[in-house]
Amino acid sequence: MxxxxxxxxxxxxxxxxxxxxxxxxxxxxxxxxxxxxxxxxxxxxxxxxxxxxxxxxxxxxxxxxxxxxxxxxxxxxxxxxxxxxxxxxxxxxxxxxxxxxxxxxxxxxxxxxxxxxxxxxxxxxxxxxxxxxxxxxxxRALMGEVLGLLTDGAPRAAAPRDPEAERIASLTPRERDIIGVLLRQAGAKLLSVADTLRMSEHTLRNHLTTIYAKLGVRGRLELHVYGTAHGLDREPARAAGGALS
The missing domain is CATH 3.40.50.2300 (Response regulator)
Incomplete structure (x- = not known):
């Protein structure tokens, strides 16, 4: 498979x-x-x-x-x-x-x-x-091995000042929303993800370019590994009536 x-x-x-x-x-x-x-x-x-x-x-x-x-x-x-x-x-x-x-x-x-x-x-x-x-x-077995290697390597790469925390802190709330939806809909096409986020696919691609640069990842596979390893797949708590804008 x-x-x-x-x-x-x-x-x-x-x-x-x-x-x-x-x-x-x-x-x-x-x-x-x-x-x-x-x-x-x-x-x-x-x-x-x-x-x-x-x-x-x-x-x-x-x-x-x-x-x-x-x-x-x-x-x-x-x-x-x-x-x-x-x-x-x-x-x-x-x-x-x-x-x-x-x-x-x-x-x-x-x-x-x-x-x-x-x-x-x-x-x-x-x-x-x-x-x-x-x-x-x-x-599937090879995918699991690769994800495991990348995930296991992430904490060891961090410097004492915790640059990973700094990278994550640089994300805007909207960028965190985008990452969360991408991780929870890992198999979805970008157009479907954009619809969920209520934005155009072009706008989503622009956001992704910025996100990749901030986190130092190359594409959705590495973002999935990075985001899962750092808990970015959890949906943030929202105030009542909050919306994806």
């Missing part, structure tokens, strides 16, 4: 997919699968080595990087920071390994999903769609 956590999505246009895979038969099969899915998605490039991937002109324009972690014997996960400097593509790991530690390490370095090479074609395509939209595609 897979857990998906919705984040801001893409406009309705073909998903530009870049594939990094060192087995030619697998690469050929992925190319056929993606091209057969037009106009939902299109393949904008491929690479079979890490050096080729980092230098490829097609990578900066990709929405999603379908990444084999072992590229010609090189650890692609170790190059995640360098890959982020080459564009804004979401990373979906495609792996034939059953090594949970390997998968967990890739996610902690920035991958948004992991899908096994043995998965049905429809599952791989669905994973591409979800991750390209900013969602997370992880098996």
């Amino acid at each position: 897979t857990v998906t956590v919705p984040l801001p999505g893409l406009a309705t246009r073909p998903i530009r997919v870049f594939v990094a895979e060192d087995h030619q038969i697998t690469l050929w099969g992925l190319n056929q699968l993606i091209e057969a899915s037009r106009p939902r998605m299109e393949m904008v490039g491929c690479a079979s080595t890490l050096d080729e991937l980092l230098c490829h002109d097609g990578l900066p324009g990709a929405d999603l990087l379908l990444l084999d972690l072992d590229l010609g014997g090189q650890d692609a996960a170790a190059a995640m920071d360098a890959l982020r400097q080459r564009g804004n593509a979401q990373v979906l790991v495609l792996t034939g390994a059953d090594d949970a530690a390997l998968h967990r390490g890739a996610v902690m370095r920035g991958a948004r999903g992991v899908v096994h090479k043995s998965a049905p074609a429809a599952t791989i395509l669905r994973a591409i769609e979800c991750v390209s939209e900013g969602q997370v595609w992880l098996h």
Whole structure:
């Protein structure tokens, strides 16, 4: 079973997919699968080595990087920071390994999903769609491990002056409202959350940009972890007649 956590999505246009895979038969099969899915998605490039991937002109324009972690014997996960400097593509790991530690390490370095090479074609395509939209595609067990690691690490990162408390204190009451609704409606689309908050989706996105900056998080997944760890999911007490304005 897979857990998906919705984040801001893409406009309705073909998903530009870049594939990094060192087995030619697998690469050929992925190319056929993606091209057969037009106009939902299109393949904008491929690479079979890490050096080729980092230098490829097609990578900066990709929405999603379908990444084999072992590229010609090189650890692609170790190059995640360098890959982020080459564009804004979401990373979906495609792996034939059953090594949970390997998968967990890739996610902690920035991958948004992991899908096994043995998965049905429809599952791989669905994973591409979800991750390209900013969602997370992880098996429930892996999601639990990642959330546990992030949550357990939060208190140890705090300095004696408790910078986390200072960050939380910098939030306005409205921003606290927004965080609370997001955490209590973790599976909801942003438009639905905006309706609950009685604001436009555009206004909600602007608020989220400010919230992410104040708390030092990147996206809804990290906000969910941070907010849950610090009790921001509890609905604040309100005076009678209080409203979300």
